[in-house]
Amino acid sequence: MPPSVAGMLIAEELFLLLRRDDGTPEAWSAQRGYGIAAAAITDLALAGHVTLSDDRDPRVSVLRPGPVGHPALDAAMARLEAGEGKKLSSLVADRQVAVEQQVAAALTADGIVRTEEKRVLGLVPAKYPVLDPGPERRVREHLRAALAGSTPRTEDATLLAILQALGVAPKVLAQEKGTLGRRDLEQRIKEISAEVEAGDAVSRAVPTMNSAIPVVTSDGGGDGGDGGGGD
Secondary structure: OOOOHHHOOHHHHHHHHOEOOOOOEOOOHHHHHHHHHHHHHHHHHHOOOEEEOOOOOOEEEEOOOOOOOOHHHHHHHHHHHHOOOOEHHHHHOOOOOOOHHHHHHHHHHOOOEOOEOOEOOOOEOOEOOEOOOHHHHHHHHHHHHHHHOOOOOHHHHHHHHHHHHHOOHHHHOOOOOOOOOHHHHHHHHHHHHHHOOOOHHHHHHHHHHHHHHHHHHHHOOOOOOOOOOOO
16 A cells, blocks of 8 residues: 555545535545545556556556455446556546545544445535544645755655646645745746656656646536546
8 A cells, every 4th residue: 555644545634624624525426436446556667567658648557457455446446447448537537536435435444534424315415524643744744844944755746746637736735835826836846846756656646636627617517437538
């Protein structure tokens, strides 16, 4: 598993950042899905299970097939194996890679959030109120330090790139950005993406999130059943 805050996946950290403490979302559902998918792919790249090509829109190749050891990554990995060699932008739009329910279940099992099931025939979505604010607080401390000039973790760079790509960085990081305005925050996140030191696949993945996610959001994304916007 990647060395993240309190042993959490990047996808788990992002899940917490994109929800308020009362469990309601900070960003609309499809956007969250794209972000969770991108985070899960980066988690798998960090763990050495997949790699990305050098293309502008990289293709994701499986290095080590089979279970990973975390239910969310196991589910994402199964989908990546079925879509071997697909482009990152296509996989980001694939709802079966956007393993939000599995992430929520893992955080619930760890006592970090509580799951309030869907109500009224599914018209009222599930909520995930925070029980233990400590993990998200530590993530935000890392992001605050990175934005202020400290050496970023790979996880920090990934989270910041995804938040920027989703267009929610100024809102989600209202406290952590300090005096940085919108343009300065965007520039700082680009700098952090370039600063991060990681394996080749992850070094390519982090800045690519800033281009792959806007592609699918502007196109309306995939339908989730066939892997999104082609291969």
